[in-house]
Amino acid sequence: MTDFLADLNEPQQKAVKAVDGAVLVIAGAGSGKTRVLTYRIAHLLNLGIDPFNILALTFTNKAAKEMKDRIAQLVGGSKAKSLWMGTFHSVFAKILRFEAEKIEYPSNFTIYDADDSKRLLKNIIKEQNLDDKIYNAGAVLSRISNAKNNLISAPEYNEDFEIQTYDAQSRKPKLGMIYSIYQQRLKKAAAMDFDDLLFNTNILLRDHADVLYKYQNKFKYILVDEYQDTNFSQYLIVKKLAANNENICVVGDDAQSIYAFRGANIQNILNFKSDYPEHKIFKLEQNYRSTKNIVNAANSVIANNKDQIKKVVWTDNESGEKIQLFKASSESEEAALIGSRIFELKKNNEFSDKDFAILYRTNYQSRALEEALRKLNIPYKIYGGVSFYQRKEIKDLLAYFRLVLNPSDETSFLRIINFPARGIGNTTLDRLVVAANENNSSIWEVAQKPAAFNVQLNSGIINRLNEFVLMIKSFKARANNHNAFEFGKMVAYQSGIIKFYNEDESPESVTRRENIEELISALKDFSEAPGDVEGENALRTIDVFLEEISLLTDSEPEKTDRDDVNRVSLMTMHAAKGLEFPVVFLAGMEENLFPSHMSLQSRTELEEERRLFYVALTRGMKKVFLSYAETRFRFGEFNFCEHSRFIDEIDEQFINVISGNINKPKDNSWLKESFSESRKQFKPINKISSAPSATQEDSDAGFVLLTAAQLRIDMVVQHQRFGIGKIKTIEGAGENAKASVVFNNFGQKQLLLKYAKLKILS
């Protein structure tokens, strides 16, 4: 075998060779972090350590897959395959299935994604007759998620004085009750949400010393990537598993911590030193990825953060070009500018499509960019957003699979009982749900013999229910003796889904049909793929397929088309973490968009945004372009934007303004041009022209987001689009605070204070 260690610089080598004990690797952006991790694992294997004894935890599925591939190249595929490598969620889901009975779950439990969880919460909120505006399912889920990630169970949540006081003050006193019911229902449905996978792993390791001992011995060497993004729940799992051997290596960069909003805790990195007093620290500070200009620009930005571990990221690479900034009048012009720049850079064959990435803060920004790229015939691929497996038609078909494997799964049952329509409506379902809850049984049981649960239904409905039950049972009989492809195809036809989408030729139906076809072809690929470790004749069944995709929230089914490879990448800055591209465009560098308006209230949140900017900048290898638009459609409204404060934080010697001048007084002449275009999407501008208030110079000055507390009834305020008006009522608090305003020219409007910028006039 070749001495691959020679590929590494000194600190990298040291980090790889320090095999025993606790090791903390602080790895600056582009410093070869993945390389250290992969080489370290390869090194362990070369020392003769059994791959089954190595646990490597990553943050995304993509990272796990890439690392596995790279290790396979170094030490061969069979060893790489036997490694325990994956995301926290996928690794511990596997372990939980194996140990399920210890925590009183069946081993075929269903994993609910955020969408499933929200559906269940919505149902609960409705059943409890709570106002779904106060108890917004998404917000409730994030509160519950937060509790779980800090290992606060539902009973503990309800007993905690501080939490209860907080909820009461934010006018959501029933959150604890919802949390309790939610957990009961998940349990009854034999389902776990994403956070339960980690929470229940903690319970398993806490309450079963023998299990803990077993895995401590199994995982003699533990590696954790992106340690700065672990939450408390993950931290504790790792700590427990490592407690016996203390062969643990964590790799991270506090400057790239961008998931605090989801419970990640930078403290975990800082705690490492006290948790393992005998630890060794290695700092990787040489950047191999980017030009001097990019590295220095990023350093000048991150220097504005107060909370950080000191390190100096530097590079030996060429100076390169300055970062280029351009200004556009609208998001479509911004997109067109980016597109034409890509076009130019491709012309002299220095770059091809795959070398470009366009990164943005929010998913909805992708639309304008897509349009521009399509117009220029530039092939692109969007990562993230509404992923393939989140699409309605796909989730519908998957719900059939899930219900067949786990008939207790309430959310899947409700999703498909009447899709395609089979004459079982809400009245019937409400009765079934009530009976199920009263008798503490699943809807599936009630549906099989409604009379036994005192549910009165007419004979027509009973027949239709019965047909549905028989259909699912007939599917069930075929789930284990057919491969996933044969099974899935059969379900797609017999459930009526294919027929449903064949019935009309609307573009929407056609797309959905194509997606179903794509899922079936993914099933085919899956069924024909060689089985894992077992015998070659082992049938690749639907349950294995479901397990494989239930934690894939980010990807499309694998495609092998050659033209799929050379494309411009579009994704959020979050999704770009860990990736690199020769040319990077950061679009939408505007206040309130980036940094997000949600993060302007606190320093810690603003610093997280700044770290995100740091991550985004350091994705670039050769060239980085920043752009912003002076106007943007948001929430169906036309908004004026200011350039992001982050632009000003880049030391000016590293940045170059291409078009326009960000400090020059606002030039609104482009507005007039837009009027004459009279394009549909610019209609709101015409409205502005008729509103006397908005045509004045600097019309975007002074409009700010206000809270309910700052407003009074009868106050006169100005809105960018609706002009001057008087406040009539103010209701709600916090997120949902609304004001009803009577405008002189537009009548009465309900404004959500979260979004509507106002200027107080008197």
Added chain:
DNA sequence: AAAGCGGTACTTTTT
């Protein structure tokens, strides 16, 4: 019970 209409809320980031 299903389909079609109109009103409302919504957009931070993801396993």
Added chain:
DNA sequence: GTACCGCTTT
């Protein structure tokens, strides 16, 4: 601007 919800009509 869209997705979803609830209401109305058939």
